[in-house]
Amino acid sequence: MKLISVIIPTRNRNKYIIDLLDDLQNQVLPSNCKLEIIVVDQSDKPTVYNHCRYYHLSTTGPCQSRNYGVRKSKGEILIFLDDDARVESDFIKELVQPILESNYDASAGANCDVEGNYPLGEEQFFKMKSFNFIQTITANPNSPKSRPTIAIPGCCCAVTKKVFNEVGGFDESFDPTGAGEDRDFALNLFTSGYKMYYNHKARLFHIGASSGGSRDVGSRSFNLQVNTHKIAKKYFSDVQADALKYLILREYKSKIFKKILKPKLSIYHYKKYLSMKKELNQN
Template identity: 25%
Template sequence: MFFSVIIPTYNRLPILQKCLTALEHQKDCSIVENYEVILVDDGSTDGTLEWFQDRQLEFPHLRCCSQSHQGPAAARNFGVHKAEGDTIIFIDSDLVVTENFLSAHAEALTRGYQNSDRVFTYGRVINTCNFENPTAEPYKITDFSAAYFATGNVAIARHWLLEAGLFDTRFQLYGWEDLELGVRLKKLGLTLIKCPEAVGYHWHPPFSLEQLPKLIEKEIQRGRMGVLFYQKHPSLEVKMMIQMTILHQILWGILTAGGRLNERTMAGVLQWIISQGKPQLALEIARIFLNWYNVRAVYAAYRELER
């Protein structure tokens, strides 16, 4: 099995360094004949390419290519076309993996192939804000994911991606490009195999109130891309995924008191929780009104589409 690990990146140099270093320290495994790491720089302005050029000898498995800023869907497609491996692994550039990451995916795929070649593996993603030692974070209930196909930590035969048509590059804003491809893979009959032994630690800075404007903008973008998702696959399943139902309107409307509980009215409470050393709890509470922004953005984008 020859793995091509594809990593799109945009202005994430500090954590990217940890990501690439971890991939260079993989345990040998007889099933893994070879592997390459394809870094696709999506127009970074933080010196990512210059950093790599000065350290090429430190990363013998790494191949680096670049494009103008077009978003992760285009970057991943670029990486797939450049890949030499028969099996693709997608991870994000803020993910730090363990030393048995590749071998775990390889072993799970090999077991799956005994019954069918229409399988792919999805590893475990653990969220952490520990930059110095991200792999020390324990698994938490909030790390659970029910996603069918998510590019944070997934391994799949390259030919299935090509047959499905790769990522839709119209998803240029935040959200849904991987799950939309997942719908097409599901129609091809592919089955997900959970692979909790292939662990990646997804780093993000500790939550602070200063992050809220960007988080709100992400939710608005996710709403707009959700409508594109629904355009392509107009089903109840997709409507539920993008929160475009009356149930979601009622739920988040009640929980936010019709939007009255928001980043302004909740600022004092959130800051107090952060000051108690619980930024993750503050973020989970903020997700309540962030979801309200998302639901409103979905309906706004849908009304715009109808016009």
Template identity: 25%
Template sequence: MHASIIIVTRNRADDLRLTLDAMRALDIPDGCEAELLVVDNGSTDHTPEVVKNSAIPAIPVRYIVESKPGLSHGRNRGIAESTGQIILFTDDDVRPPAGWLAGMCEPILDGKADAVAGGVKIAPDLLRPWMTPMHRSWLASSEWLERGKPQSMVGANMVFSRDVLARVPGFDTELGAGALGSGEESLFSSQLLAAGCRIADRLDLCMEHHFQASRLTRASWLDSAVKLGISHAYRGHHWEHWGCRFGRSKVMLAALKLSTWRSRYLKSVPQEGCSEQELKLVYHCAMVRRHFQERGKTRKYEKHGLVKRAFA
């Protein structure tokens, strides 16, 4: 087995150091040849030194710079630079279980899957009593994924065979962090399924997610809602080929609903957390507005297409 682990990072050197330290505890199966690629997507902190000083038994670490901003550019660069037949993606702020490498590759090696959705759980110190399943899913928790037949993968723990790239060549660079903000791994997963690929799950192999506490602030939640909304609108127009379902009146109505809800129910503004209802309204408002802007543009995919169109 030859496997490539890919982590894309930007200005999170201290988080990355802890993740690389945790990788040292991975069990390396007999006969496994593995590499770890750290793709630096424009860091200005001490990320290069962290990677240079890392040492993981039996797993050489390679440092790669991708100057084009955006998580999807970083992921695609990692794919291009990798040599493994199996490609494992995770984040720069996680802690893997010891059996992660072998367990995530097993369904592919056994011929039962082309890709594998792994589990992600929030670190205990970052859980809050007010969190709903929706809140946790927005923080990359995998609890919403369907066991037995997942329809998507979470970027912090997803694996696929290099063979799938002949059908779905990579991640859409207009989606994801550093671009529209979200949706790149869900579109990639949907494209895999449209291509006839099989996605298995190993939700029992959970990455523990140690994201920065700033993601729990109200401002961060609202920002996430907007990014999810505009990313969904992009997917809806260009990949799903929505019709003209959102005219100017729908845009105005969505904004009115949000304003009315806030005037009626938002009596105080918390520093941490955000109402699920408000997030849904902000998401919907952003999605409707963005789709209204996108609807006249030339579609970038055939309906449910696997390859993005190239425009001169």
């Protein structure tokens, strides 16, 4: 019997995680598999939930929560989910299928909207444009076609525990916001020679809660740019990292001039630019 461990970090999202835990009780699992559910709670006011193994941490950040959940897990396959999501009864079965049946080391599901719609069409994924090459190559397909991938979203992915431990888990320096931590993890897997697969049938209905999680501990969009530069230095050359740094600062500088007729906004973006420059220089 193969054990699958579902690990859910949560913070101040009580009403959302209760629904997700209910969904996980109604899963049609692959044959010879069983499930354990681990909730790692970083909420200000802890709430013990049913149908799971519950732990509370006083720290803040999804990387620490996930790594802690893995240390407490007993499964051979690990699944990571966000707390503000819903899943259908075949979700677990579809998500682990590439690992169980096709010899992949990790798999990604589709991060859909609340109605289950794919954010991207098939052609849209291949035409994605961004000044930030890290964001482009680590973007989850999120389209209605399965394929090998080098991207796995932290909100909706599976990996064998053996491989997770071999690459060292999630990099906790990305906390407290965790912005870009899954992109770093995916490139860590890829550069270590592990295979990943995107299964479009494993749909996660992402609610996108407006509060809780890491929304009140820092700007994810700001920290994502800082952290993609760190990722570029980690897995690519200094030349590529420096080029990305230049493009990030150019993007922030352009916002200053776009708001030049609105002094308050122009000053705000100038301060953001200076903060970004400082953070990038410290990487």
